[in-house]
Amino acid sequence: MLPIKIYLCKMLENKDKSSTSLSELGEFGLIKHLTQNFKCNQTSTIKGVGDDAAVISTNKQVLISNDLLVEGVHFDLSYMPLKHLGYKAVMVNLSDIYAMNGTATQITVSIAVSNRFPLEALEELYDGIYLACKNYKVDLVGGDTTSSTKGLLLSINSIGEVDKEDIVYRSNAKPNDLLVVSGDLGAAYLGLQVLEREKQVFEVNPNSQPDLTNYSYLVERQLKPEARKDIIELLKTLEVKPTAMIDISDGLSSEILHICEQSKVGCNLYEEKLPLDPQVISACEEFELNSTTIALSGGEDYELLFTIAQEDFKKIKGNPNFTVIGHITEPNEGASLITRANQKIKLTAQGWNALKND
Amino acid sequence: MLPIKIYLCKMLENKDKSSTSLSELGEFGLIKHLTQNFKCNQTSTIKGVGDDAAVISTNKQVLISNDLLVEGVHFDLSYMPLKHLGYKAVMVNLSDIYAMNGTATQITVSIAVSNRFPLEALEELYDGIYLACKNYKVDLVGGDTTSSTKGLLLSINSIGEVDKEDIVYRSNAKPNDLLVVSGDLGAAYLGLQVLEREKQVFEVNPNSQPDLTNYSYLVERQLKPEARKDIIELLKTLEVKPTAMIDISDGLSSEILHICEQSKVGCNLYEEKLPLDPQVISACEEFELNSTTIALSGGEDYELLFTIAQEDFKKIKGNPNFTVIGHITEPNEGASLITRANQKIKLTAQGWNALKND
Numbered sequence: 212m213l214p215i216k217i218y219l220c221k222m223l224e225n226k227d228k229s230s231t232s233l234s235e236l237g238e239f240g241l242i243k244h245l246t247q248n249f250k251c252n253q254t255s256t257i258k259g260v261g262d263d264a265a266v267i268s269t270n271k272q273v274l275i276s277n278d279l280l281v282e283g284v285h286f287d288l289s290y291m292p293l294k295h296l297g298y299k300a301v302m303v304n305l306s307d308i309y310a311m312n313g314t315a316t317q318i319t320v321s322i323a324v325s326n327r328f329p330l331e332a333l334e335e336l337y338d339g340i341y342l343a344c345k346n347y348k349v350d351l352v353g354g355d356t357t358s359s360t361k362g363l364l365l366s367i368n369s370i371g372e373v374d375k376e377d378i379v380y381r382s383n384a385k386p387n388d389l390l391v392v393s394g395d396l397g398a399a400y401l402g403l404q405v406l407e408r409e410k411q412v413f414e415v416n417p418n419s420q421p422d423l424t425n426y427s428y429l430v431e432r433q434l435k436p437e438a439r440k441d442i443i444e445l446l447k448t449l450e451v452k453p454t455a456m457i458d459i460s461d462g463l464s465s466e467i468l469h470i471c472e473q474s475k476v477g478c479n480l481y482e483e484k485l486p487l488d489p490q491v492i493s494a495c496e497e498f499e500l501n502s503t504t505i506a507l508s509g510g511e512d513y514e515l516l517f518t519i520a521q522e523d524f525k526k527i528k529g530n531p532n533f534t535v536i537g538h539i540t541e542p543n544e545g546a547s548l549i550t551r552a553n554q555k556i557k558l559t560a561q562g563w564n565a566l567k568n569d
Numbered sequence: 570m571l572p573i574k575i576y577l578c579k580m581l582e583n584k585d586k587s588s589t590s591l592s593e594l595g596e597f598g599l600i601k602h603l604t605q606n607f608k609c610n611q612t613s614t615i616k617g618v619g620d621d622a623a624v625i626s627t628n629k630q631v632l633i634s635n636d637l638l639v640e641g642v643h644f645d646l647s648y649m650p651l652k653h654l655g656y657k658a659v660m661v662n663l664s665d666i667y668a669m670n671g672t673a674t675q676i677t678v679s680i681a682v683s684n685r686f687p688l689e690a691l692e693e694l695y696d697g698i699y700l701a702c703k704n705y706k707v708d709l710v711g712g713d714t715t716s717s718t719k720g721l722l723l724s725i726n727s728i729g730e731v732d733k734e735d736i737v738y739r740s741n742a743k744p745n746d747l748l749v750v751s752g753d754l755g756a757a758y759l760g761l762q763v764l765e766r767e768k769q770v771f772e773v774n775p776n777s778q779p780d781l782t783n784y785s786y787l788v789e790r791q792l793k794p795e796a797r798k799d800i801i802e803l804l805k806t807l808e809v810k811p812t813a814m815i816d817i818s819d820g821l822s823s824e825i826l827h828i829c830e831q832s833k834v835g836c837n838l839y840e841e842k843l844p845l846d847p848q849v850i851s852a853c854e855e856f857e858l859n860s861t862t863i864a865l866s867g868g869e870d871y872e873l874l875f876t877i878a879q880e881d882f883k884k885i886k887g888n889p890n891f892t893v894i895g896h897i898t899e900p901n902e903g904a905s906l907i908t909r910a911n912q913k914i915k916l917t918a919q920g921w922n923a924l925k926n927d
Binding site: 242257261262263264265266267268270272273274275276277278279282283284285306307308310311313317319321322323331352353354355357358359360361362364366367368369370371373378380381382455456458473537 | 570607615616619620622623624625626627628630631632633635637639640641642643644664665666668670675677679680681710711713715716718720722724727728729731733736737738739740760783798814815816831862
């Protein structure tokens with residue numbers, strides 16, 4: 212695991228004079244330098260970095276997903292170390308492949324970067340990308356590198372493969388299926404709140420040393436999430452094929468609504484079933500936040516949400532990796548939250564909106 | 570063909586009051602709205618927009634390429650209409666697939682956009698993307714939409730397929746092979762110079778009406794390039810398989826050097842053979858530029874540069890689509906330009922550097 216350190220400083224502006232400007236290398240020199248340690252190990256990778264396009268050969272179906280990560284919108288470099296950013300950016304993308312019940316095999320990484328970033332900053336970023344590729348056994352096979360007029364932008368593609376009969380879409384959930392989630396919810400959002408608070412403390416007193424002992428899980432979930440490759444493998448071992456699946460990036464309620472809409476079904480979600488880490492509960496008390504709201508709308512959990520047929524329940528029963536949080540209903544029942552007080556509330560997507568007005 | 574109009578105005582700031590803000594739709598509403606008219610026609614497209622990943626099925630090898638286009642770096646919206654930008658962004662990406670001798674089949678389009686863009690601006694952008702998809706028979710199968718802190722950024726993937734035995738890399742050019750280019754060179758760069766000049770005139774006198782009659786070809790090459798799908802098809806008809814191929818995005822000399830480096834060969838390029846449109850020659854005179862320099866380093870031509878075995882010469886001889894501009898030599902001879910005065914000059918890459926200091 213990467214050590215979690217909080218850089219509550221404008222690290223990039225504090226670089227010493229020995230830093231190397233990107234323009235010294237030029238675009239092709241830069242790509243070559245940053246990718247020189249990456250080796251292709253997947254048998255499906257025929258050609259990686261270095262030609263007009265990457266070449267992939269597989270007899271399975273090919274999965275392709277893309278995510279953009281924009282500085283100032285998706286991440287704040289005052290507390291997100293670049294190595295963690297590189298790692299997380301890959302996780303966010305691999306998560307989409309696992310959500311199709313696929314195996315991630317390749318990524319491409321494109322960056323737009325302003326000249327305020329020295330080469331050493333990009334090396335840190337690529338160290339994180341390298342670690343992610345190594346841990347998840349994916350090959351870096353291409354990308355683009357250009358300048359930006361402001362800040363850093365990452366565009367990552369994840370490429371995967373899956374047997375036709377194994378693929379899981381969002382659109383096949385059926386009434387009476389169980390609604391299941393891996394891991395726990397809300398921690399990444401609270402980690403962000405903790406880091407934002409420490410940033411404000413730091414801006415008032417630059418000598419302050421944050422004590423994050425009580426928030427270690429929250430901060431790790433924010434700075435170094437893991438895509439749930441292990442869950443896909445576990446489901447295979449347990450011989451459970453979900454009927455529908457999605458990864459939780461925008462918040463549980465938003466993802467449930469995607470499944471309901473695309474499968475043309477309703478659902479009942481039970482508040483008391485929501486899996487919460489003890490640090491989530493204590494941080495919610497401290498920040499005076501409702502833990503159910505955070506679990507439903509926090510986002511960035513990168514857990515898997517899926518539905519399974521009732522007859523598969525015995526295969527996952529008691530497994531600590533899974534929590535049954537509800538069940539699918541007929542479409543006319545709509546998507547509802549059943550509260551602890553047994554009230555039925557219409558589920559709404561209040562997840563993160565990347566297009567909101569600031 | 571799209572009509573070429575020069576919008577020498579800050580079109581986005583002149584929008585009338587009826588414009589729609591992006592935040593009104595939200596991310597998913599926006600994606601749905603912008604992609605609603607796109608239909609998937611490729612048999613290899615199993616699932617397009619709307620799940621965690623696109624799903625593609627082919628028994629050929631899969632090609633994947635990515636390009637970033639950044640406002641203020643790659644395009645200037647004061648004279649680049651958004652519809653043209655959308656069209657060009659797709660062309661830039663498809664060009665990479667054709668450069669592998671492949672067939673482009675799908676694209677994904679991700680955009681980061683600041684809130685100064687109304688919905689109507691993105692509709693124009695997607696109109697251009699739609700037209701490109703229609704003309705080149707590619708499916709839009711995915712992407713991401715988010716906000717940016719400044720300007721517009723496009724990240725496009727092109728996906729293609731190719732039979733294993735048809736694929737052409739940069740790395741297989743052999744001594745005595747002929748160096749061939751499609752179309753002509755330098756026009757796109759000069760089109761940019763014309764547009765930049767008109768922008769300056771406009772800034773001094775906003776009522777000026779530019780007369781671009783004498784520059785129509787140059788401006789069209791800059792604002793609406795076409796990827797050379799037709800050349801790939803023509804080569805197939807002529808039964809010519811290039812030994813190496815690359816598309817000309819950064820300038821001829823830069824691309825020749827990529828082929829020489831990756832094929833471990835040298836080359837002689839003949840100045841007198843460089844294909845130049847009459848408008849290129851007259852504009853070079855007017856701007857007091859050396860036409861050879863422009864052809865070598867202008868960039869954005871999106872023509873194909875390739876090498877063929879000597880015995881294939883008879884198949885392309887006299888074909889107006891092709892110009893033989895030189896030949897491949899032993900590696901120790903290096904890459905050289907042979908001038909009209911029969912001087913031998915070392916070829917250097919002075920193409921566009923996206924990472925230069927401004």
